Amino acid sequence: MARPHPNGPKPAQITAGRIGLYAFLFIAALFFLLPLYTMVVTSLKSMDEIRLGQIFALPATFDFSAWVTAWSGACMGTVCVGIRSGFWNSVAITLPSVALSVFIGAVNGYALSLWRPRGANLLFGLLMAGGLIPYQIFLYPMVRAMANIDLYNSLAGIILVHVIFGLPLVTLLFRNYFVSVPEELCKAARVDGAGFWRIFFEIMLPIAVPMVVVVSMLQFTGIWNDFLLGLVFAGRDNLPMTVQLNNIVNTTMGERTYNVNMAATILTAIVPLAIYFLSGRWFVRGIAAGAVKG
Amino acid sequence: MSIKRKPNLSATIALLPTWFVAVVVFIGTMAWSIRLSFTNSTLFPSSTYVGLAQYSKLLSSAKWLASLQNVLIFGVLYVAGCLLLGFLLAAALDRKIRFESAFRTIFLYPYAMSFVVTGLIWQWMLNPTLGIQASVRSLGWESFVLDWVVNRDMAIYALVLAGVWQGAGLVMVIALAGMRGIEAEQWKAARIDGIPVWRIYVSIILPQLGPALAAAGMLLAMGVIKTYDIVVAMTNGGPGNATEVPAKFIMDNLFGRQNLGLATAGATVLVLGVIIAVAPFRYAMHMRDKAKGAA
Numbered sequence: 291m292a293r294p295h296p297n298g299p300k301p302a303q304i305t306a307g308r309i310g311l312y313a314f315l316f317i318a319a320l321f322f323l324l325p326l327y328t329m330v331v332t333s334l335k336s337m338d339e340i341r342l343g344q345i346f347a348l349p350a351t352f353d354f355s356a357w358v359t360a361w362s363g364a365c366m367g368t369v370c371v372g373i374r375s376g377f378w379n380s381v382a383i384t385l386p387s388v389a390l391s392v393f394i395g396a397v398n399g400y401a402l403s404l405w406r407p408r409g410a411n412l413l414f415g416l417l418m419a420g421g422l423i424p425y426q427i428f429l430y431p432m433v434r435a436m437a438n439i440d441l442y443n444s445l446a447g448i449i450l451v452h453v454i455f456g457l458p459l460v461t462l463l464f465r466n467y468f469v470s471v472p473e474e475l476c477k478a479a480r481v482d483g484a485g486f487w488r489i490f491f492e493i494m495l496p497i498a499v500p501m502v503v504v505v506s507m508l509q510f511t512g513i514w515n516d517f518l519l520g521l522v523f524a525g526r527d528n529l530p531m532t533v534q535l536n537n538i539v540n541t542t543m544g545e546r547t548y549n550v551n552m553a554a555t556i557l558t559a560i561v562p563l564a565i566y567f568l569s570g571r572w573f574v575r576g577i578a579a580g581a582v583k584g
Numbered sequence: 585m586s587i588k589r590k591p592n593l594s595a596t597i598a599l600l601p602t603w604f605v606a607v608v609v610f611i612g613t614m615a616w617s618i619r620l621s622f623t624n625s626t627l628f629p630s631s632t633y634v635g636l637a638q639y640s641k642l643l644s645s646a647k648w649l650a651s652l653q654n655v656l657i658f659g660v661l662y663v664a665g666c667l668l669l670g671f672l673l674a675a676a677l678d679r680k681i682r683f684e685s686a687f688r689t690i691f692l693y694p695y696a697m698s699f700v701v702t703g704l705i706w707q708w709m710l711n712p713t714l715g716i717q718a719s720v721r722s723l724g725w726e727s728f729v730l731d732w733v734v735n736r737d738m739a740i741y742a743l744v745l746a747g748v749w750q751g752a753g754l755v756m757v758i759a760l761a762g763m764r765g766i767e768a769e770q771w772k773a774a775r776i777d778g779i780p781v782w783r784i785y786v787s788i789i790l791p792q793l794g795p796a797l798a799a800a801g802m803l804l805a806m807g808v809i810k811t812y813d814i815v816v817a818m819t820n821g822g823p824g825n826a827t828e829v830p831a832k833f834i835m836d837n838l839f840g841r842q843n844l845g846l847a848t849a850g851a852t853v854l855v856l857g858v859i860i861a862v863a864p865f866r867y868a869m870h871m872r873d874k875a876k877g878a879a
Contacts, residue, residue, distance in 0.1 A: 307781070315676050318669075319690045322749065325705040326693075332708070343718030345709070397598050405595035413599060413606055420610035422858055424809050426834040427851040430620070430844060431613035434629075454605050461602070486594030515698030517813040522839070532700045536817055539704055552708065559701045566696035570689060573696070577754060578761040 333357060333553035340548050356549035360557055364550050366537035373554045376534035380514055380561075382445060383530055387452035388509045391460050392502060394453065399464025400494050404476045405486065414465065421458025429522060436523065443525025451523045452513050459512075460505055463579070467501040468494065504576035507569065511562040531558045614855070617848045625844035638849035648850065650825040651833045657740055658747070658829070659808035663801050665748035670755020671797070675785050677756070678763045688760070692753035699750070703817025706746035707733055739819050739826040746814060751807075755800045762796040763789060802865070809858060830854055 328345050333356050335349040362372035402410050432451070433442060441447035471494070479489045495502075520530035529537075535558045539551045566573050624634045642648050673691055677684055694702065709715050712731035720728040732742035766789060774784045790797075812831040815821060821828040830850060837847035 311676055311679055311681070314672070315681065315687055318673060318676075319687060322690050322694060322753075325709055325749065328709060329705055340714060343714050343722060345715055345719050347719075394601065398602050401595045401598050405592065407592050407595040407599065409603075410599075413603060416606040416610065417602065420606060422806060422862055423610070423614065424831065424851065424854045424858065426831055426838070427617045427848070427855050428609065428613045429835075429851075430838055430848065431616040432609070435613070454609055457602060457605055486598065511696055515700075517698065517700050517816070518810075518835075532698050532813070535704070536700050539817070540820070548708065548714065551704070555701050555704050559697045562696040562698070563693060566693055567689070570692070574688075574692070574757050574761075577695075577757050 329552045329556055333360075333549055333556060335549055337545075337547060337549060353549075356547070357553040357557075359547070359550045360538075360553035364538045364547075364554055365541060366534055367541060373531060373534055373538065373557055376529060376531035377557070379524070379528050379534075380531040383448050383452065383520070383524065383528065384510060384513045387449045387456070387513050388506055390449070391453045391456035391509055392506050395457060395460025395505065396464050396495065396498060396502065397490065398457070398461040399466075399468045400490055401486075402461070403465045403468040404471065404473065404494070414461070417458045417461055421462070425455065425518060433522065442523065443528075445524075445528050448520060448524040448528060448530075451519050452516070455519065456509055456513070460509065463505050463508075464498065464501060466579075467498060471497060504572055504579065507565060507573055508576050511565060511573075514562050618852050620844055621848035621852045623845055625848075627842035627844070629844060634845070638845040639853075641846060642849050642853065645846075647825050647828055648830070648833055651828040651830045654740055654825075654827060655808065655811060655829045658743055658811065659805065661741070661744045662747040662751070662808060663804045665744060666751040666755050666804055667797060667801055669748060669752040670800070671759050671790070671793075673752065673756040674759035674763060675789070677760055679781075688756070691756050694750045695753045697750065699813035700817040702746050702750045703814040703819075706742065706749070707818045710742050710745075733819055734823055736823050736826045739823060743814060743818060743827055746818060750814075751804055754803070755797070758796050758800045759793055762793040766792060805861070809854060 324346075331347070331349055332340060332345060334352050334354065335356075336351075336353050339350060360373055362374050363370055364372045401407065402414055436442040436447050436451075441450060475493065476489060479493055484492070514530075515532060516530065517532045517536070520528075520533050524530060524533070535554050538554050539546075620629055621638055622633050622635060623630050624632050624637070677687060681687065710717075710730060710733045712718070712729075712734060715730070717728060717730040720730070732738040732745070770788060771784070774788055779787075810831055811829050812835065815827055815829050815832055819827040821832055831854075834847045834850045834854070837843040837850065
C-alpha cells in the first residue's frame, strides 16, 4: 500500500483491510441481530413447528395467535390474563416515577451546584455513596418501614422506591449540567429580585430541557426494565411487566409454550426499544454524557 | 459565598427530602441491616446478638462461596468482554464505514432491553433440545454441542455471552464518542510516519480513551454486583450452584428461606466488597483533582 499523504490522492477504496473490516462488522451485526430475529420468528410459529427444532427457519405460516395469547391469555401460575395487566402496571409505575424523580433531581442539581447551601457537598457525597451500594442491604428495612406507613405492596410505594433509588443518578446528571451554567445568570436574576424557585422555573428549567429529555429517557428505560424493586415492593396487583414475564416463562405447569413466551418477551421489550429507535440520538448522548461524567 | 440568608433557606428546604433519603433511607436502613447481621434473626428480626456467627455460617456455606466465585468469573469476563468487543466495534465504525448509523443502532439496541428479556432470549437460543444446537444438528452436524445453559461447566459462560451481547454497545458508544474527539492532526502525523492503522488504535487512541473506558468499565462493574435479574431469567442459579450469585443468595435467604441474619450478613459483605473496590479509585480521583488544583 502506498504511503498516504495528507495532500495526496485518496487511498484505494477496496483493499483486503476494508473487506476484513466489513466482514467483521457484518458478523458482529449478525451476532447482535440473531436473538431478535429468533424471537420474532419463534413467536410467529405454531408449537408443532417449534418442536422440529429449527429456530432459524422462517415460519411456514404466519400465526399471530401466540401474540394474542401473550397479551391477554397467558398464565402466571393459575391466573391466565396475559401480560396486558403488567403492561398497564408498568405504565402506571413508570410515568409518575420518571416525572417525580426528574423534577426532584433537577431541583437538587440546581440547588447543589448554584446555591450550595450548608452541607451541600456532604449531601452529594452521601447520595453518590448510596448510588454505589448494592440494593440488597436496603431491602429488608425498607420493606418493614414501608409496611409501617402502609405503602408496602402499593402503587404509591413502588413509585416512591423508584424515586428514592433514582435520586443519585438523576441528581448527579443535573448537578453536572448546572455546574456549567454561568453563575452570573443566577446572580443577575437575583439582583432583579427573583428568588430560588422563580429562578428555577423561569430560567434554569428552560435551559435544562435537553438534559431533562436525556435523563427522562434514561430513567424511563431504567424503571421500565427494573425487576428486583418491582418484585419486592409492587405487590401482586401492581407487578410490572418484567416480573409478570418471568412468571409466565418460568411457570412450571404444562408444556412450555415457547411461541407465547417469545411474544410476551417482545411485548415487554417493545416500549424501551421504541424509545431507543425513535430517539436513538438522545439515548446515545445521554449514555455517553452520563458515563463519561460519572 | 455571596449567597444571602433568605434564598439560602429556600435552597435548604428544597434539599430536605433528599437529606431525608440520604440519611434515613440510605444510612439508616444500611445500619439496620448491618445490625441484623449480628443477630440470630430468621423470619422476624431478633435482638439476640450472636456476634460473627452468621458470618462464619456464611463462610462455611458452599452456596455462598460458589456465588462469590461465580460473580467473580462473570464480572471479570463480562466487563473485559464488553470493553474488548465495544472497543473493536467502535474502532471499526471509526473507519469511515458505510451505513455507520445502521450498524450503531444494531450494536446498541440490546442495551435498551432489560436483563430479564436478555436472559430469556439467550435461554431460548442456548436451549439444547430446540435452540441453536438442534438447528445445527438437523443440518447434518450430529455431534454439534451448544448446551451451555444446562451444562454445569459452561452455564456461567452462557451468562457472560448474554451479558456481553447486552452491554458491549454501551462501551462502543462511549469509545466512539471519545474517538471522534481526537484531533485529526494526530492521525495525519501517525500516518506520515507510516504507522499501521491497528498500531495507531492500540498505541495512540487507546491510551487517550483510558478515562472514558475506565468510566464505562466502572459502570458495568457496578452492575455486576447487582447481577440478579439475568440469572433468575436465564438459569435461576442452576444447574446446581453453577450460576448462583451473591445478590440472588441474599434475596433467596431474605424472602424465600426466611433467614434474615444470614442474608444481611451477605449484604454487609457485598457492601464491604464495593467499598474495597471503589475506595482506591475514588482516592486516585481525589489525588488527581488535588494535583490539578495545585497546578
